[in-house]
Amino acid sequence: MILTDYFRYPRDLTWEYARQCGIRHGVIRLPENAEFDICNLFHWQKIHRDFCDFGLKPTVVEPLPNALHDHIKAGDSKRDESIEKVLQMLSIMDQLDIRTLCFNFMAYIGWLRTDQKVPQRGGAYTTGFRLNDFTPPESPAITHRALWDNYTYFIKAVLPAAEQYGIRLALHPDDPPVSQLGNVARIMTSFANIQKAMQILPSNFLGVTMCQATYHMMGENLFQVIPALKDKIFFIHFRNASGNKNDFHETFHDNGDLSMAALMKLYADCGIHVPIRVDHVPAMTGDKDLSGYGTTGRLFAIGYLKGILDAHFISYC
Template sequence: MLPPHPDRRWTLAKQLGVHSAVVRFWGVDDWWEYETLMRTRNRFADQGFSLDVVEDRPPMQNVVRGTDGRDAEIETVKNLIRNMGRLDIDTYCWVWTENPLGAIRTSDSVPGRGDSQKTAYDHRWIKGLPDHPAAGITEEESWKNLQYFLDEVVPVAESAGVNLALHPDDPPRTPIRGVPRIVTSVEDYRRILDMYDSARHGITFCQGNFSAMNADIPSAIRRFGDRIHFVHFRDVDGDADSFVETWHDNGPTDMKTAIEAYQDIGFEGPLRPDHVPRMVGEDDRDEAMAGYTDMGRLFAIGYIKGLLE
């Protein structure tokens, strides 16, 4: 995952032989408009990258809550998808989670091997926080609001030729701060995919979250097959209530069998390393936020290349 402007991380990716880019628009306003996406796509192309995934989300608080203003937010998402289609950007990774209840961690300094620092989640610390302003919504309303969104957006994705890849709730547990979360299990995904039967409506298969769901990773990969459009290749030790993110070669999942499962289903889409430990000498700069420091990602990409071979 790279920022929209060239920096050291772009250079490192090229040196590693990475040619497919996943972008997130940190600090960029109205990034879903055609001109911003066009310039970003071409900026990557000029440096030898194919921009294949947008992993970001326009504002969707009203969409998730089902409150006034959701139709305007949905129009923005539709605009993003149409623009991606015009620019041959294949995959949109999105989440169905009320902000700021996205990927939540309660520690970024759990000791790992060689004094590396790992990220973790422990629900007992979240219990001390007040309820979120959206805590009044019910699970039934959440499902209803999701159906409304899919009915509006999936036909646009079909027309634009863009894959919708829904990321799990992270952590995959419900509720958090009084807000129900409905993308927390294999069963939830089965229901969600059945809500709109389309090849364009699929999954970001985040292995760490599926592991925290206590899912059998290779079996789940084979179960969802061609509905997997994007992969986050990582692992965790623990469950949805308490887990630590591991080194890629040191978690409970057999990562080789996971790679073999992707090969068995014929997966040829984008796969990226995710959430790595912080190594010695890496600081707390914003561009090196916990889970996305450079040295751990270098290790992860080398490890993935080795598994693929």
């Protein structure tokens, strides 16, 4: 496995914690402000150099910047302009040897939780989702058919460039994996639909982000899904949770529904060697970020992940 962590830019405390935990590779979120031009190689080089100088090699870009992806998913008047920028982005990633792009296809409503203070052991908190507590926001409507059409348009437009530049496109499932949120449809909500997404234009450069707890919330059996997708798993979100797609919450990585040690052994048995990062960590004492991307909680999660890898003699870097 390639151990990574999730980093925003500019540098913050998570960079230091990760290096102190032995992390040497980065999943980077690109700046989303007027000062950063996604088509400007110089802007990318500055960010890349800052990470590398700190001892973190950018390995995955996550997410595909919303300023582009929102138009692509909606299929609106700025879609083609946004896709052109994605193509330039892939060229720059190739020049900087960043080989994986994590993207999703959740239009209008992305990653969603209805509660950010679900009590956990010792006074920690995690996030949770309960469909009965969801209040639909004001947003345009979109149908399942329109989403599939927009996804197909996007994949056909960018996959040839991804193949040309050697960039792996890793599709993240919808989280939560429910088929409808108000008037907004969701499509990446089952293993069958993920397979459909892979088959629209088969390629060695189109695969998945195995967000393991999300697949579990779909009601899928990970011990069947992971072997079936083993050649398509380009990136792993190491995450645990408890419940079902209509009512669930994150947990500490050692006390959710999933057997994390057994899953790591399964990845190894399937010959999967890809970037992996801890995800949706608990907010522990002192953490101000309650979204699952705080600082202290990731220390536990990274240590737990490394302990599992060592216990199973799974190599990592």
